[in-house]
Amino acid sequence: MAHCKPVAWPASAAVLEGNLMSVEKIDTVIVGAGQAGIALSEHLGHHTIPHLLLEKDRVAEAWRSGRWDALVTNGPVWHDRFPNLEFEGDAPDAFVTKDRVAAYLEDYARMIDAPIRTGVEVIQAKRLIGEPGFRLETSQGPLEAKRVVAATGAFQHPVIPPIVPETAGITQIHSYHYRNPEQLAEGAVLVVGSGSSGAQIADELNRAGRRVFLSVGPHDRPPRRYRGRDFVWWLGVLGLWDMAAMEPGTEHVTIAVSGAYGGHTMDFRRLAHEGVTLAGMTAGFADGTITFAPDLQKNVAAGDANYLGMLDAADAYVTRMGLDLPQDRKAREMLPDPACLTTPITQLKLAEEGIDTLIWATGYRRDYDWLEVDAFDADGAPIHQRGVSREPGVYFLGLPWQSRRGSTFIWGVWHDAKFIADQIAIQRAYAEYDGDAGIVRSAAE
Numbered sequence: 001m002a003h004c005k006p007v008a009w010p011a012s013a014a015v016l017e018g019n020l021m022s023v024e025k026i027d028t029v030i031v032g033a034g035q036a037g038i039a040l041s042e043h044l045g046h047h048t049i050p051h052l053l054l055e056k057d058r059v060a061e062a063w064r065s066g067r068w069d070a071l072v073t074n075g076p077v078w079h080d081r082f083p084n085l086e087f088e089g090d091a092p093d094a095f096v097t098k099d100r101v102a103a104y105l106e107d108y109a110r111m112i113d114a115p116i117r118t119g120v121e122v123i124q125a126k127r128l129i130g131e132p133g134f135r136l137e138t139s140q141g142p143l144e145a146k147r148v149v150a151a152t153g154a155f156q157h158p159v160i161p162p163i164v165p166e167t168a169g170i171t172q173i174h175s176y177h178y179r180n181p182e183q184l185a186e187g188a189v190l191v192v193g194s195g196s197s198g199a200q201i202a203d204e205l206n207r208a209g210r211r212v213f214l215s216v217g218p219h220d221r222p223p224r225r226y227r228g229r230d231f232v233w234w235l236g237v238l239g240l241w242d243m244a245a246m247e248p249g250t251e252h253v254t255i256a257v258s259g260a261y262g263g264h265t266m267d268f269r270r271l272a273h274e275g276v277t278l279a280g281m282t283a284g285f286a287d288g289t290i291t292f293a294p295d296l297q298k299n300v301a302a303g304d305a306n307y308l309g310m311l312d313a314a315d316a317y318v319t320r321m322g323l324d325l326p327q328d329r330k331a332r333e334m335l336p337d338p339a340c341l342t343t344p345i346t347q348l349k350l351a352e353e354g355i356d357t358l359i360w361a362t363g364y365r366r367d368y369d370w371l372e373v374d375a376f377d378a379d380g381a382p383i384h385q386r387g388v389s390r391e392p393g394v395y396f397l398g399l400p401w402q403s404r405r406g407s408t409f410i411w412g413v414w415h416d417a418k419f420i421a422d423q424i425a426i427q428r429a430y431a432e433y434d435g436d437a438g439i440v441r442s443a444a445e
């Protein structure tokens with residue numbers, strides 16, 4: 001790993017020019033210093049484009065305070081990283097803790113001398129009137145920038161669906177606020193959501209001796225490893241990370257796979273055989289009773305089909321390419337259906353079951369309230385092409401499916417950041433054009 005020199009990250013955005021307080025001007029402001037912002041800083045640096053990252057908390061804050069204690073990466077270290085720095089001292093197929101990821105991103109920012117100001121929140125960004133660029137109001141004063149990149153992440157505000165009222169007398173938390181089993185009051189727990197977060201939290205609580213119910217929705221369930229290769233490798237060679245758009249109807253499907261305990265697919269039958277009670281989607285609540293949709297078997301069957309489909313695609317690839325990879329027939333063996341799958345529960349009387357806590361692993365919503373430009377549709381979603389907004393000078397980074405399936409992942413955002421930096425360089429070349437003065441730079445420079 002590179003040894004990085006420390007970078008001073010000043011807290012104030014205002015500068016003094018002579019005796020007059022003037023507004024600081026910068027070519028490009030990146031809002032957010034998570035992996036997306038840091039990746040873009042590297043690429044802008046290659047183009048020698050002056051830029052500044054404004055981060056309201058700390059570098060990689062989401063990995064520090066927005067994840068539970070035991071979280072490890074979903075992808076192995078050879079894969080879930082930027083190209084120019086490795087995780088030190090780990091086997092290629094190891095999964096590292098969230099703290100290691102935060103430290104890695106901080107090291108990376110230092111290595112590339114990313115000009116970051118932490119503790120500076122962007123409160124508002126608005127187009128300047130009569131001249132190109134934007135005025136940004138921040139918690140440390142105003143700034144002007146020719147371009148603004150929103151690298152504020154796809155997972156900004158935890159979402160809890162309005163099913164169980166706050167007055168129901170039960171503790172409800174989002175997976176964002178879950179830390180560890182000891183944090184919860186004694187008693188049984190209902191975890192809602194079967195993506196990586198929900199399934200892993202249910203697994204952790206069950207291993208800690210809690211009685212756990214898990215509400216399972218639609219999910220993809222890749223194998224962790226098959227024929228000696230991690231599923232991230234299979235998605236890569238099969239071209240699935242680079243899929244440009246979701247298949248219709250799969251917009252909200254989460255991936256149920258984990259790097260915890262050495263890494264495994266989230267096999268819901270295994271969880272059930274180890275003590276977790278599975279249920280369908282959480283549908284309603286009345287008089288202390290949660291009701292579930294009759295879709296558990298369908299959701300688990302669809303997850304199985306996804307799992308087996310990937311094994312088939314992998315086998316076909318091995319045959320076609322003539323690869324010498326070991327057979328893995330065990331991967332196709334399924335555990336017997338547990339009772340909770342053959343006869344799913346339709347409701348849960350919370351008090352009767354001793355359920356004191358509901359954990360909603362139900363996703364996040366975006367938040368661009370600070371960005372007051374014409375770049376959003378009626379639902380507030382960014383209108384963009386690969387992150388280039390319809391509002392000139394505004395860019396987005398880290399969006400789900402920004403250019404491909406891998407866009408929100410550490411390695412995926414690096415490629416999107418390169419594209420955005422290239423687009424900014426191209427626009428700068430156009431902006432500089434003045435044929436009369438002999439300033440003619442190719443947009444391809």
Ligand SMILES: Cc1cc2nc3c(=O)[nH]c(=O)nc-3n(C[C@H](O)[C@H](O)[C@H](O)COP(=O)(O)OP(=O)(O)OC[C@H]3O[C@@H](n4cnc5c(N)ncnc54)[C@H](O)[C@@H]3O)c2cc1C
Pocket residue numbers: 031032033034035036037054055056057058059060061062063067072073074075080120121122123151152153154155197370397398408409410411
């Ligand atoms: C539970 C969970 C596990 C994940 N595990 C993996 C994994 O194993 N591997 C993987 O590749 N990906 C994983 N991801 C997906 C993704 O890598 C992370 O969500 C990652 O944090 C996204 O990085 P980002 O830079 O896009 O956004 P963030 O990390 O959220 O960074 C955005 C930054 O913007 C700052 N910010 C927001 N608003 C403002 C403002 N107005 N002014 C200034 N600053 C602001 C925030 O403080 C934050 O630091 C996981 C996601 C979740 C939710």
